[in-house]
Every structure is written in structure tokens, then in C-alpha cells.
Amino acid sequence: MPDTRIVTASVKENVAYMNQVLPVKESFDLIERDIMIGEREASFFFIDGFMKDEIMLKVMDSFLKVRKEDMPASATGFARQCLPYVEVDTISDFDQVLRNLLSGTTCLFIDGYETCIVIDCRTYPARSVGEPEKDKSLRGSRDGFVETIVFNTALIRRRIRDPHLVMQMVEIGDSSRTDVALCYMSDRADEELLKNVKKRLQAIHTGDLRMNQQSLAEQLFKRKWFNPFPKFKFTERPDTAAACLLEGKVVILVDNSPSAMILPTSILDIIEEANDYYFPTLTQIYLKFSRGVITFLTVFLTPVFLLFMQNLEWLPDMFRFVALRDTVNISLVFQFLLLEMAIDGLRLAALNTPSMLSTPLSVIAGIVMGEFSVQSGWFNSEVMLYMAFVAVANYTQPNFELGYALKFMRLLLLILTALFNWIGFAAGCVIIICSICFNKTLSGRSYLNIKLN
Incomplete structure (x- = not known):
């Protein structure tokens, strides 16, 4: 259950509660830093490895120069007048404070303020945006998605400078609280599909997304085990994702996953590759x-x-x-x-x-x-x-999952042909056609793009 406790004006009570909820003393990477700001007690909470040291040194240097008479009456005023940084917010709900802290932001409690000041100076460990090994292009760009969702959204924004490009962020998983970005062009995406995807995302109740994008795919659409054909198209190329967005499709990005999930999809979409666009x-x-x-x-x-x-x-x-x-x-x-x-x-x-x-x-x-x-x-x-x-x-x-689906169909044909001769071969062909035609995806359409009831 989410924590409904509210931040109080006493910094000692807030710090005591944070130490009660979080294993600050046991975990070496959860750090509490006590300082004085304008002759008031204050405490930082942050995760070592997520914080940019250079930025926080400059921020703390500015805090040490604040005098008692310069302290505003509220935390919002303090963030506006005394905090020289761009991404700053104030939060009064401890559940949101804990969520932001565990996501990598720095949380600041100051005595006399009934809200927590959240400073988003985090940085995530990330590899370079090099070209994917699997989905290469002969003439296209040489960058690819990485495991950091903010980098991935920036790669798409770089290609689509349109105010209609919307990127909605949601959190899924009670324990993992994984960031999931829903990307679409508001003037091109199908409204019915968009409504369906949003409804399914909101209806997901799970403890965690253990395998990131694959776990999300299984939560979004319960597949039938006997039909091996993939329900989604995945790509590790931002140019392919941008092209699909401009075609009116919906793209889902999951934090810690270096690929994008594309909806809706068909058999023709899945067998496409980046070279087809260039x-x-x-x-x-x-x-x-x-x-x-x-x-x-x-x-x-x-x-x-x-x-x-x-x-x-x-x-x-x-x-x-x-x-x-x-x-x-x-x-x-x-x-x-x-x-x-x-x-x-x-x-x-x-x-x-x-x-x-x-x-x-x-x-x-x-x-x-x-x-x-x-x-x-x-x-x-x-x-x-x-x-x-x-x-x-x-x-x-390029699709690895489709390759194994075709392999299973080939094995089925071989076994049926060996057992029943031409009758088995004909039955296998019928099964393959039915598996493709009746492979209903999340968009409500089959692989042949025929609307199913």
C-alpha cells in the first residue's frame, strides 16, 4: 500500500521517518547529508552513483551563502529564490518523496518547511548510443537505443521536432516502479488504439517488471501458448521508431530496455528492416x-x-x-x-x-x-x-521471435508429412494459415490487418 504520511515542518521528524522506512544505516549507497542553511537544520537524502557530484557541489556552495534573513517563508519560495538549478520540485507526500529518491533524485528537508524539495540532478550509468548489433543499416544512422529511457526519448525528439509528439510517462510495478513512456503523434495516432493501450497500462497490477519489456508485453496482452507468432514488433533503432511514429503508430519505451515496442503490427511490419526506409x-x-x-x-x-x-x-x-x-x-x-x-x-x-x-x-x-x-x-x-x-x-x-515461430511451423510440417504423407502436409499448411490469420494482436487486428470481432 502507498504511504499516505505527509511531510511535516520538523526536519527531525522527517529525517527520523526516512531512516525508519529506508535502510540508510545498512545500505552504503543510501546517503544522508546534514547541513545548515540560513541557520536552519537541513538534510539531504540521495543515492550514491545517481548524483552528479559537480552540480551538487555548486548547489551546496550556494546554500552556504544563504543568510537567515534571506530564507523565504515557504519551500516553493526557497526553490525559486535560493536554488540555482533547473529541475526542481516540491512534494509533500512521503510516497512521492520515496519514489523520487529511489529513482535517483536528491531530496532536501529544511526545518520549518512542510514540503520536501526534490532536485533532479541524477545521472544513470549508460553505454554509448552505438549501432545495434542485430538491426544494422547499410546507409542509415549509426545510433541505437540504450538502457536509459531519457536518452531514448531524446533520440526520438531529435528526429521529430513536432509539437504533436507526446511522450507520457507512467510507473509500473509496486516494487520495481519501472518507468514506461508511451509515445505517439496526437494528430496521427488511432484514437481507439491509443485509448486501448492507455487502459491496459493503467490496469496492470504487478509487483515488478522482472524482464523489463518482455514482462510488460506479457502484462499488456496474454498470448496463447500454442501460437508462437510474435504479438509486437521491437526495434533498437531510433530512426525506425521515429518513422513508425510518423506513420501513426504507437511506441512504448521501457526503462532498462534498449528497444522500442511498436503497435499496431502485422506480418508485413515484422519482416520489415531499417534498409527498407533508406x-x-x-x-x-x-x-x-x-x-x-x-x-x-x-x-x-x-x-x-x-x-x-x-x-x-x-x-x-x-x-x-x-x-x-x-x-x-x-x-x-x-x-x-x-x-x-x-x-x-x-x-x-x-x-x-x-x-x-x-x-x-x-x-x-x-x-x-x-x-x-x-x-x-x-x-x-x-x-x-x-x-x-x-x-x-x-x-x-530481423525479428528473432518470428524466426523461431517459422521454425516451429517447419517442424510441424515435417512431422505431419512424415506421419500422414500429403494429408499431413495439407493439414500443416492449414494450421500455418490459421495461426497467421487468427493471431489476434493488442490492436484487435490479425497479422493480415483484418479487423477481428
Whole structure:
């Protein structure tokens, strides 16, 4: 429950309450600093590591020059006349005081004032706004979102200098109190969608957002576990987020998360990448078409090959060369399934391999998985070829979650085709189409952008 206690005019009572609520004596980074301002007792509370020392030195130097007769009658007057800093506020509710203090601001109590003076001179540890590793562009800007939400909003403001750009800040999580920014263009965003998103954000009651943006996504929209297709589009590029805002979409930023959540979304939005915005129209069309064809092949290439190998009489004469010329000790479907797991194993190993060893280990893995696997009688060379194409083609689309959704659909097609032949293949295709068409997102629209009731 939020604290309803009010700040009193006695600095000793306020300090005693702050020490009662906060583990100031136990936590080395929670600091209390007592000083005299205009012959009155005063106390600072701040978190070490969040405060800008140079600014606070100048502020405290100005406080030491305040005389008794210069002290205003109220804290508001003191903030206006004696506090030479820009971001200053006065708060009388202890719940708001604690919330601001734990967010990194400096709280000042002065004897005789019934409000707390909040000085926002905080700074967060942050890395440079370098280009994201996953979502790179050939001709675009080289900056990207970081884990500090204020930096991320500034990157968007730098690109959209329009008074209609609104950024509303809310706090979610009783314990984490994570800052969440809702960004939209007031003259372009869909009012119904905006109202729906705001209502869902206000209705979230949770202790914390443990995994930041992913936890928020799960709270906003309860997904069905059996449909693996993503409900949201994420980007780590501020130029992509700005372009989506100008198209009338809504962007959600979460503190401690270096990516933006974009609403509404469709299958065409998810497979887009930053390069689509920077090239001429003809080049954009070609890139989108080729990416769509390759995405289609990643799902259907191996199941179709398995289907034709089970029904060789269906294979046209001009494609007879793709038929298997030799057989190995393992059936075709198990070869595909084993390689699917092996590719994921190599991917996970690459994530945890030190950079200095990644190249030699990749060469060793390629040799072992390639020539030796065929010679040992585990796999056919054709199977290795098609799975190599699928493994590389998965990286043509930028969305990691969509890649695994397509992988699950491919595995489903392989298993159904192996068990029920063409009937299973047809049933798998129907399941894939239904999974896409009826994948209802937060905006109330499916992946095909058809309004669902």
C-alpha cells in the first residue's frame, strides 16, 4: 500500500521517518547529508552513483551563502529564490518523496518547511548510443537505443521536432516502479488504439517488471501458448521508431530496455528492416520481395522435399536430379529433425563462445557437421545442403521471435508429412494459415490487418 504520511515542518521528524522506512544505516549507497542553511537544520537524502557530484557541489556552495534573513517563508519560495538549478520540485507526500529518491533524485528537508524539495540532478550509468548489433543499416544512422529511457526519448525528439509528439510517462510495478513512456503523434495516432493501450497500462497490477519489456508485453496482452507468432514488433533503432511514429503508430519505451515496442503490427511490419526506409522504391520492393520469398522457402523447402521423396512419382522429370541417389542408416525425417537441433546447439554455443575462439571453433564445427557427417553415414549430402540454406536464410529477416515461430511451423510440417504423407502436409499448411490469420494482436487486428470481432 502507498504511504499516505505527509511531510511535516520538523526536519527531525522527517529525517527520523526516512531512516525508519529506508535502510540508510545498512545500505552504503543510501546517503544522508546534514547541513545548515540560513541557520536552519537541513538534510539531504540521495543515492550514491545517481548524483552528479559537480552540480551538487555548486548547489551546496550556494546554500552556504544563504543568510537567515534571506530564507523565504515557504519551500516553493526557497526553490525559486535560493536554488540555482533547473529541475526542481516540491512534494509533500512521503510516497512521492520515496519514489523520487529511489529513482535517483536528491531530496532536501529544511526545518520549518512542510514540503520536501526534490532536485533532479541524477545521472544513470549508460553505454554509448552505438549501432545495434542485430538491426544494422547499410546507409542509415549509426545510433541505437540504450538502457536509459531519457536518452531514448531524446533520440526520438531529435528526429521529430513536432509539437504533436507526446511522450507520457507512467510507473509500473509496486516494487520495481519501472518507468514506461508511451509515445505517439496526437494528430496521427488511432484514437481507439491509443485509448486501448492507455487502459491496459493503467490496469496492470504487478509487483515488478522482472524482464523489463518482455514482462510488460506479457502484462499488456496474454498470448496463447500454442501460437508462437510474435504479438509486437521491437526495434533498437531510433530512426525506425521515429518513422513508425510518423506513420501513426504507437511506441512504448521501457526503462532498462534498449528497444522500442511498436503497435499496431502485422506480418508485413515484422519482416520489415531499417534498409527498407533508406533505398529507392524499386530497391525496396525487390528487397521486400526477396525477403518474403526466402522466408517462404525457410518454412516449406524441407517439408516439400520430404513430401516428394515419399512420393517420387510426383516428381517432374526435369527435377529428377534432386532425388536421393543413396540411402543412409537414418530415415529422412529424423535427419531433418536432428539437424534442426544441431543448428540450434551451434547457435547457442556461438552465443557463449569467447570472441577469440569463435572463428576457429566455427571452422571445426563446419567441417565436422559437413563432410564427416555425410561420410559417417548419418546424413545425406542433399539434406545437409537444404538445412544449410534454411540455417542461413533464417537471418534474412530481423525479428528473432518470428524466426523461431517459422521454425516451429517447419517442424510441424515435417512431422505431419512424415506421419500422414500429403494429408499431413495439407493439414500443416492449414494450421500455418490459421495461426497467421487468427493471431489476434493488442490492436484487435490479425497479422493480415483484418479487423477481428
